[in-house]
Amino acid sequence: MPAILAVVKRLPEHVQVDDPAAQRKLAKKLERQQVPLRQDYGTKVNLFSHLHQYSRKKPLTQQMSIPSTVIHPAVMRLGLQYSQGIINGSNARCIALLEVFKQLIRDYSTPPNEELSRDLVAKLKPHISFLNQCRPLSASMGNAIKFLKKEISCLPDTLREDEAKEKLQDVIDKYLREKIVLAAEAISRSAFEKINDHDVILVYGCRSLGVLGRARSRGRRPVQGRSWCDRACVSPQVSKVLLGAHALLANGSVMSRVGTSQIALVSKAYNVPVLVCCETYKFCERVQTDSFVSNELDDPDDLIVLRKGQAQLGGWAENKSLRLLNLVYDVTPPDLVDLVITDLGMIPCTSVPVVLRVKNVDQ
Amino acid sequence: MLNLDTKMKLDFVCISDNMDMGTADSLRHIHQKIKTDVLVLSCDLITDVDLYKVVDLFRTHDASLSMLMKKAHEPTEGVPGQKGKKKPVEQRDFIGVDDTGKRLLFMANEADLDEELVIKRSILQKHPRMHIRTGLMDAHLYCLKKYVVDFLVENRTITSLRSELIPHLVRKQFSSPASLQQGLDNKEEDQKKKEQASLDIYSFIKEDNSLLKPAPDNSCWNDQRGDMNETLHEGKVRCYVHIMKEGLCYRVNTLGLYIEANRQVPKLLLNLGLEESLVHGSAQITDRGMIGSDSIIGSSTQIGEKTSIKHSIIGSMCTIKDRVKITNCIIMNSVTIEEGCCLQGSVICHNAVIEKGADIKDCLIGSDQRLEAKAKHVNEVIVGTEQLMEI
Numbered sequence: 001m002p003a004i005l006a007v008v009k010r011l012p013e014h015v016q017v018d019d020p021a022a023q024r025k026l027a028k029k030l031e032r033q034q035v036p037l038r039q040d041y042g043t044k045v046n047l048f049s050h051l052h053q054y055s056r057k058k059p060l061t062q063q064m065s066i067p068s069t070v071i072h073p074a075v076m077r078l079g080l081q082y083s084q085g086i087i088n089g090s091n092a093r094c095i096a097l098l099e100v101f102k103q104l105i106r107d108y109s110t111p112p113n114e115e116l117s118r119d120l121v122a123k124l125k126p127h128i129s130f131l132n133q134c135r136p137l138s139a140s141m142g143n144a145i146k147f148l149k150k151e152i153s154c155l156p157d158t159l160r161e162d163e164a165k166e167k168l169q170d171v172i173d174k175y176l177r178e179k180i181v182l183a184a185e186a187i188s189r190s191a192f193e194k195i196n197d198h199d200v201i202l203v204y205g206c207r208s209l210g211v212l213g214r215a216r217s218r219g220r221r222p223v224q225g226r227s228w229c230d231r232a233c234v235s236p237q238v239s240k241v242l243l244g245a246h247a248l249l250a251n252g253s254v255m256s257r258v259g260t261s262q263i264a265l266v267s268k269a270y271n272v273p274v275l276v277c278c279e280t281y282k283f284c285e286r287v288q289t290d291s292f293v294s295n296e297l298d299d300p301d302d303l304i305v306l307r308k309g310q311a312q313l314g315g316w317a318e319n320k321s322l323r324l325l326n327l328v329y330d331v332t333p334p335d336l337v338d339l340v341i342t343d344l345g346m347i348p349c350t351s352v353p354v355v356l357r358v359k360n361v362d363q
Numbered sequence: 364m365l366n367l368d369t370k371m372k373l374d375f376v377c378i379s380d381n382m383d384m385g386t387a388d389s390l391r392h393i394h395q396k397i398k399t400d401v402l403v404l405s406c407d408l409i410t411d412v413d414l415y416k417v418v419d420l421f422r423t424h425d426a427s428l429s430m431l432m433k434k435a436h437e438p439t440e441g442v443p444g445q446k447g448k449k450k451p452v453e454q455r456d457f458i459g460v461d462d463t464g465k466r467l468l469f470m471a472n473e474a475d476l477d478e479e480l481v482i483k484r485s486i487l488q489k490h491p492r493m494h495i496r497t498g499l500m501d502a503h504l505y506c507l508k509k510y511v512v513d514f515l516v517e518n519r520t521i522t523s524l525r526s527e528l529i530p531h532l533v534r535k536q537f538s539s540p541a542s543l544q545q546g547l548d549n550k551e552e553d554q555k556k557k558e559q560a561s562l563d564i565y566s567f568i569k570e571d572n573s574l575l576k577p578a579p580d581n582s583c584w585n586d587q588r589g590d591m592n593e594t595l596h597e598g599k600v601r602c603y604v605h606i607m608k609e610g611l612c613y614r615v616n617t618l619g620l621y622i623e624a625n626r627q628v629p630k631l632l633l634n635l636g637l638e639e640s641l642v643h644g645s646a647q648i649t650d651r652g653m654i655g656s657d658s659i660i661g662s663s664t665q666i667g668e669k670t671s672i673k674h675s676i677i678g679s680m681c682t683i684k685d686r687v688k689i690t691n692c693i694i695m696n697s698v699t700i701e702e703g704c705c706l707q708g709s710v711i712c713h714n715a716v717i718e719k720g721a722d723i724k725d726c727l728i729g730s731d732q733r734l735e736a737k738a739k740h741v742n743e744v745i746v747g748t749e750q751l752m753e754i
Contacts (some may be wrong), residue, residue, distance in 0.1 A: 061415045061422075066402075073399075073422070080423040 014136055015294050018049045030133070032068045033126035036063035038133045042300050045323045052136065053297040058082055060133055074103045075127045076174065079134035090246045090282065091180060094140040097131070098172050101148060105168050109161070116164050117155045124149070136296050139247030139255065139284045146176060179281040183343035187277050189342045194275060200237050202267075205244035205257040241267045243332075245278035245340075250356060251287045252334030254278070254348035258327045261291070264336035273338045276349075280342050283356055291330040300324035376583075385522035387515055394516045403524065405503035409624050410612040411631070412502075412605075420603040421506040427564075428507055428532050428602045431611040432458070436499035436623060455497045460604060461490045467602040468493050470533045472526070485537040501525060502612055510567040517567075519543060527608060535564055535600045558653075568599050618727070622710065625676050625693050629657040642680070661696065695730070 016022035017040065023306045030037050041055035059080060068076055078100045087096050101124075108123065110116045128145060131137065137145070151171050155164050195201065241263060247255040254260065254276050267274050288294055303324050304313045316322050334349035345353065376393050378384055384392065392404065402418070412431060413688035421429035457480060459469025470484050486493070503525060511532065521527045611631055613624040629641060633656075643662040648654060653671040661679030666672070670687045677683070686703050693710045700706070701719040708725045711717070715728050718736035728734065729746030 059415070059419060062413070064415070066414055066418050077422040077425065080419055084423050086423060202723050 011147060012294075013050055014052060014132075015050050017052050030129060033129050035126050035129045035133060036060055037067045042317060043323055044297065047292060048295070048297060048325065048327075050293075051297050053133075054083070055301065056299045057301070060130070067158045070126060071130050072100075072107065072127065074100045075130060079131050082131065082135040090140040091184075093138055093281075094144050094281075095176060095180060096181040097141050098144055098176055102169055102172050105165050105172075108165070108247070115157065116161060117153050120152050121149055133334065139286075140282050143281055143284070144175070146171065163280060172185065175281075179279060179343075183279040183281070186343040187279065187341050190346055191275065191277060194339075194341070194346075195240070199239045202241045202272075203243075203264070204241070204263050205260055232280070236270065238259050238267070238270075238272055238352075241272055241274045243274060243337075245276050246329060247282045247284045247286075248276075248278050248340065248349075248352050249288050249331070250283075250353050251289070252337075252352050253288055254334075254337055254340075254349070255284075255288065255329050256331045256332065260293075261330045261332040264332045268336050274336060274349045275339050276337050277341045277342055278343055280355060280359070283352055283359070285356060288331050289333075291327070295330075296328040298326040298328050300326050302326055304352045386524040387521045388527055390512060390524070391516055391519075394512055397509065397512050400506065400508050403503075403505045405614065405616075407615045408502055408504060408613070409615060409628075410502060410504075410607075411610050412504075412607055412612060417504065417605045418506060420605055424601055424603055426506070426508075426601045426603045427511055427599075428467075428505060428529065429505070430529070430602075430604050430611070431502040431504040431607065432499045432604055433502060433607040433610075435498050436613075438618075445453070456499065456501070457495055457497055459486075459493045459495045460606070462492045462494070463496070464606060465603050466490070467533055467604045468536075469495070470530050472530075483537055489537070499606065500612070500614065503613060505529070511564070514564045514567045529602075532564070533601060533602050536602055564600065588671050618710070622693060626674070626691075629659055629676070632659075633657065667702070701736070728752060 013022050013026045027037050038054055038060050039058065041052050041058060042053055044051070044053050060083065061076070061080065067073065078096055081096070082093065087093055104124070104127065105120070108120060110119060151168065155167065159167065241262065243254070243256060243260055245254050245256045249255060265273050286294070301318070303326050304316070305313050311322065316324055337349045340347050340349055347355070374396070378389065378392065393693045417429055417431050420426060424720045444644055457469065457471050457473070457475045458467070459482070460466060467715055468490055469482060471480065505524065515521060515528060521531070540590065609629065613620055615621040615624050641658065642648065642654065642660040643664070645662045646660045646664045646666070648660065648666045648669045650670065653669065654660065655673040657674060658672050659676045660666070661681070664677055664681040664683070666683045667685035667687070669685055670683055670689070672689045673691070675689050675692045675694065678696045678698070680697045681694060681699070683689070683700045684702040687700055688705045690706070691708045692706050695711065695713045697714045698711050699716045701717060703720045704717055704723070709723050709728065711728045712730035714731045715725065716733045718734060718738070718742055720737040721734050722739045724740070724744045726740045727746070731747065732745055734745070
């Protein structure tokens, strides 16, 4: 019988917040990189106590000097824009990240006796830790970082510093153009083919305005999704559902904004086709079957809503038996999704591992 | 109290006395040393604000300007030398902020307005709700982008930051660049406008701000909850303000505020729980019990018997003899006060000498002055002729 070698993958730190050993390790790493550790805020719901929960009112900059000696100002600004919710959405975050990396590379100069291909990656690490502390990295950002690190370490030694930097700028521009901008173009064209006359389309978490624009011009009515209650009411009239995705996982599940799986479920019950629009650069090798293990907790104070001048949940922290949960993502199982529209064409959910395998072979 | 642990490389640039320089002129003077965005502070600012709050506004919104303000204090006690209860002429500042209280929409001083407050329609179109506040004090703490400094260097007509540059920036947020307005003018006006256009701040904003470049395409990627909507769709000049609610913020540019700040500092130090006591270790005090708990005594100061000191601040190297009563005073360094004096509510400057038995109330005694024995002064300003100053 051949022995099967099991590869044990370490759990990432961000899902082990209630494990003191993991947190100590993280604290040591951040101290080495001179990045402050962001404190969690508020009591968490028990099921999600393994995740971080931060408050927007306590930014990371509270613990840093002005100006920062460790973090590049463009990265400081980006981190603040992430943590304050000014740059939101996985595409926007990824684009902003790559633009800032371009700036970092522009301002970088190789120290004497160092190789750019090794030193630059090392210099990027504290910045990535900082951004992670401001807001957990999204799957799109993670993939972009992996791609960039690979490109940097594959730089031939024969290149001069300015040539190397220019090559990296070009490589990043190409990634931005092909994987994000043109991919969106391709997706909106494909999606357009799927829209017929007199369709009522429900859109949720999908900002492909190109699709909506074209739909409007041919007299079709798109319906913007806001909360799942609306969906339940509207479903009998809806003929198609268009969903956006934060990431597509290796088992075909769709990780998207919270509420997506409910819409998919309701649509399935009414036999309405569910189409997911997702660029291939967001495809992940992770496998998730539930929305609990790996997720993100947003600022619980966001749920304090002013109605008629009164903040309904204003004193939630004082009430010991009250916990607020503001989830960001949820996972939709593949059998609820009919079609995934990508820049490579229209594929079923189960073809995601194939795409990933082909991508790896290419690289 | 200087925290000697801070590492800061200080570079002093002196301006000779005969050059009459405003704040903007001073910035222009050293502009070659400024290579990035800059934080401008006035040296008469005393504050315990969390600086990251002001700087974060500047960073997060990629602002051209971010500044600090606080609700102005009503002075609690009279100012020495002020004749009667004269209230200084109020030149109110009208500050308009948006709903979040952070974005600065409007700034005008009463002196520049006739009878009405004029608000441009473009402001209200983008920010339908505006809160106008008076009674806010400007702390003169500004974060400025590099291109604002560049603009200042070229535009030599601006002499003061506070009264000219800042209102100009606030106005520019909602007016389009001069070049866009040129279109239909005739030739002569074109020439004039061309010169003016080069002094328009928009021409100084570098175009390599790449975050804004993919903006039109980007708007569909953004979940437009946050402010980025503004950043992407509005003009490039953005001004923000952090208005302090609690804490210390004094600009000691008048005598009244200086005295007020001095009064507040002992309370603040007590709250901070500093290990150093308010009475310096090297001070020689005969009757400890007669020194009030919130008085500060400087180093090497000698205080005689039966001398009571309440709610006062005494500098270093002073000599205060016996049976002196000091209440609510500010006494600077190297002052000599002979026996039996009674001082109330006064400010005594460096090296002054007050002879025996003097009775001083609500006065301002300039430096190096000598008051004769048994002098009685109420509500006076006694300074040398070369020290005349405005109160």
